[in-house]
Amino acid sequence: MTGGAGFVAANLIPRLLNGGARVLALDDFSRGLAEHWAPFRNEPRFAGAQVDCSDADALRGAIERARGEDRVAEVWHLAANSDIPAGIRDPRVDLKDTFLTTFAVLAVMRDLAIPAIRFASSSAVYGDLGETAIHEASGPLEPISNYGAMKLASEAQIRAAVESDGIRADVFRFPNVVGVPATHGVILDLLRKLKATPDRLDVLGDGTQTKSYLHVEELIEAMLFIARTASGAYNVFNIGPRDEGVSVRRIAETVRDAAAPGAAIRFGEGGRGWVGDVPRFRYDTGRLAALGWQPRLGSEDAVRRAVAQIAAQEEAVRREARA
Amino acid sequence: MTGGAGFVAANLIPRLLNGGARVLALDDFSRGLAEHWAPFRNEPRFAGAQVDCSDADALRGAIERARGEDRVAEVWHLAANSDIPAGIRDPRVDLKDTFLTTFAVLAVMRDLAIPAIRFASSSAVYGDLGETAIHEASGPLEPISNYGAMKLASEAQIRAAVESDGIRADVFRFPNVVGVPATHGVILDLLRKLKATPDRLDVLGDGTQTKSYLHVEELIEAMLFIARTASGAYNVFNIGPRDEGVSVRRIAETVRDAAAPGAAIRFGEGGRGWVGDVPRFRYDTGRLAALGWQPRLGSEDAVRRAVAQIAAQEEAVRREARA
Numbered sequence: 001m002t003g004g005a006g007f008v009a010a011n012l013i014p015r016l017l018n019g020g021a022r023v024l025a026l027d028d029f030s031r032g033l034a035e036h037w038a039p040f041r042n043e044p045r046f047a048g049a050q051v052d053c054s055d056a057d058a059l060r061g062a063i064e065r066a067r068g069e070d071r072v073a074e075v076w077h078l079a080a081n082s083d084i085p086a087g088i089r090d091p092r093v094d095l096k097d098t099f100l101t102t103f104a105v106l107a108v109m110r111d112l113a114i115p116a117i118r119f120a121s122s123s124a125v126y127g128d129l130g131e132t133a134i135h136e137a138s139g140p141l142e143p144i145s146n147y148g149a150m151k152l153a154s155e156a157q158i159r160a161a162v163e164s165d166g167i168r169a170d171v172f173r174f175p176n177v178v179g180v181p182a183t184h185g186v187i188l189d190l191l192r193k194l195k196a197t198p199d200r201l202d203v204l205g206d207g208t209q210t211k212s213y214l215h216v217e218e219l220i221e222a223m224l225f226i227a228r229t230a231s232g233a234y235n236v237f238n239i240g241p242r243d244e245g246v247s248v249r250r251i252a253e254t255v256r257d258a259a260a261p262g263a264a265i266r267f268g269e270g271g272r273g274w275v276g277d278v279p280r281f282r283y284d285t286g287r288l289a290a291l292g293w294q295p296r297l298g299s300e301d302a303v304r305r306a307v308a309q310i311a312a313q314e315e316a317v318r319r320e321a322r323a
Numbered sequence: 324m325t326g327g328a329g330f331v332a333a334n335l336i337p338r339l340l341n342g343g344a345r346v347l348a349l350d351d352f353s354r355g356l357a358e359h360w361a362p363f364r365n366e367p368r369f370a371g372a373q374v375d376c377s378d379a380d381a382l383r384g385a386i387e388r389a390r391g392e393d394r395v396a397e398v399w400h401l402a403a404n405s406d407i408p409a410g411i412r413d414p415r416v417d418l419k420d421t422f423l424t425t426f427a428v429l430a431v432m433r434d435l436a437i438p439a440i441r442f443a444s445s446s447a448v449y450g451d452l453g454e455t456a457i458h459e460a461s462g463p464l465e466p467i468s469n470y471g472a473m474k475l476a477s478e479a480q481i482r483a484a485v486e487s488d489g490i491r492a493d494v495f496r497f498p499n500v501v502g503v504p505a506t507h508g509v510i511l512d513l514l515r516k517l518k519a520t521p522d523r524l525d526v527l528g529d530g531t532q533t534k535s536y537l538h539v540e541e542l543i544e545a546m547l548f549i550a551r552t553a554s555g556a557y558n559v560f561n562i563g564p565r566d567e568g569v570s571v572r573r574i575a576e577t578v579r580d581a582a583a584p585g586a587a588i589r590f591g592e593g594g595r596g597w598v599g600d601v602p603r604f605r606y607d608t609g610r611l612a613a614l615g616w617q618p619r620l621g622s623e624d625a626v627r628r629a630v631a632q633i634a635a636q637e638e639a640v641r642r643e644a645r646a
Binding site: 095099125136139140141144163234 | 411414418422426429430448450459460461462463464465466467468469471472473475476479480482483484486487557559
């Protein structure tokens with residue numbers, strides 16, 4: 001697993017271990033945290049290593065050292081820049097962490113005859129399609145951030161590798177995902193703002209931005225379901241809630257209600273939070289429903305659950321700091 | 324102009340010079356030929372230099388040295404790997420020559436505040452959409468070669484740069500293009516095979532592959548028309564003939580009739596010439612027609628014209644070798 005110390009990995013690794021797999025988690029720790037490995041550090045079927053996953057030789061070496069006599073069954077390729085504004089400030093971040101990690105993973109898969117890749121892609125590949133309900137065959141694909149561009153560019157590489165190398169690929173187009181362990185994102189930002197100034201909550205944009213949110217626990221369910229159920233050589237799935245999302249206003253209110261009920265919420269201007277941010281999209285998840293999986297939580301439920309979990313996480317960190 | 328010593332550049336440069344522009348042609352000569360610059364070597368508004376266009380510092384330096392006090396109005400980004408099988412044997416070829424040249428071009432455009440890019444993309448971004456008539460908003464985009472993948476990946480980068488940098492971009496999705504100076508391609512291959520064995524012509528595949536062909540002279544017309552006529556910040560256009568193409572069988576017959584009328588044509592097996600080759604596609608060029616441009620030649624006319632030109636080019640080369 002690349003990006004093996006990230007947010008999604010922290011939730012996926014225990015599920016794979018519980019399923020009987022051996023897991024090698026690789027991360028350069030540019031954003032991932034070694035502490036995410038603490039819960040399974042002593043599990044003999046788990047190994048973690050610091051590797052720059054955009055360096056094919058380093059990646060191949062780490063895998064060869066860990067696998068021993070075993071063949072590698074699949075790569076979960078989760079490594080990516082997850083900080084969209086960072087990639088707009090400097091496109092080299094998305095180039096190296098998102099695009100070139102994919103290039104290196106595919107090269108190593110060829111070298112070691114690894115037959116399957118599961119790739120964490122993004123709804124950002126679609127760009128801003130306005131009110132269109134976005135399904136997996138929608139076009140045109142015009143990402144408006146380097147983040148989305150390098151995810152689409154990674155998908156393109158993977159698709160070509162399916163053709164030339166005969167591998168299987170599952171491409172998961174993530175919506176916004178919430179849950180713990182949180183390291184960034186709107187909920188954590190808002191909670192920290194409220195902690196700094198408990199009487200008011202300043203929100204980027206006018207609060208009308210509406211997005212789909214899925215809880216990470218359901219995202220993991222969906223990916224594992226697709227990996228064991230989809231039958232094609234190249235499988236692309238939108239993963240998301242069945243609703244049209246929740247507004248930033250509702251998210252802010254949920255955070256305020258959980259953390260500082262008396263705070264006044266103040267909104268900024270404009271429907272977009274930053275350049276490259278898609279203000280609103282409607283996500284068609286009919287393909288995944290037809291395969292047999294649907295989420296139980298709606299966007300607002302997912303946010304509410306995540307707010308409670310992240311508030312608890314923040315509280316635990318503060319307790320530890322005081323202890 | 325990147326890829327400034329290539330096939331398309333050789334046809335475009337004289338048109339830009341005739342229009343009064345100053346042209347700086349840059350090429351690493353990995354596939355381009357310095358001899359293509361011979362016709363305008365003495366034109367004071369032309370300069371050519373050997374540069375690795377995937378190296379942003381080298382690219383920036385070459386432009387800065389050449390521009391003097393002038394601002395650069397536009398980049399024609401034509402640099403790319405044009406050898407599809409080469410990119411399947413080694414994906415690093417398309418990575419460096421197609422994808423990383425685009426990345427470097429966009430970085431230098433940011434540094435030097437260059438406001439417009441014209442990009443030579445490809446119908447290969449669509450992959451194999453079967454009998455669907457392919458228009459610019461068609462999806463899904465699933466390229467089946469690294470060539471197509473890195474063209475799509477380049478488009479994605481450019482789209483994101485339009486959003487973040489405020490540049491204008493024209494993206495031309497080329498069909499198969501024929502004409503002179505020919506350095507590779509099916510017509511040249513067939514002519515050379517016939518020269519080696521004038522009594523027979525062996526053709527890759529069963530001859531049923533049908534593709535759209537545009538003559539390079541019309542391609543140049545179309546690109547210049549779009550550059551001066553399209554009004555958006557991000558303009559994507561399929562460029563191609565109005566018909567559904569011409570079969571490899573007809574191309575082989577045209578070459579045979581022009582070069583060795585008595586030769587027997589022998590076909591191979593299968594509808595595809597190589598892995599990553601799209602056997603048949605239907606190209607909808609309605610957007611360009613609506614903008615006001617249509618080609619005069621059909622696919623078969625374009626091939627016939629190119630066969631005559633390439634046969635003459637080959638004859639001239641042989642005469643020169645004998646002299």
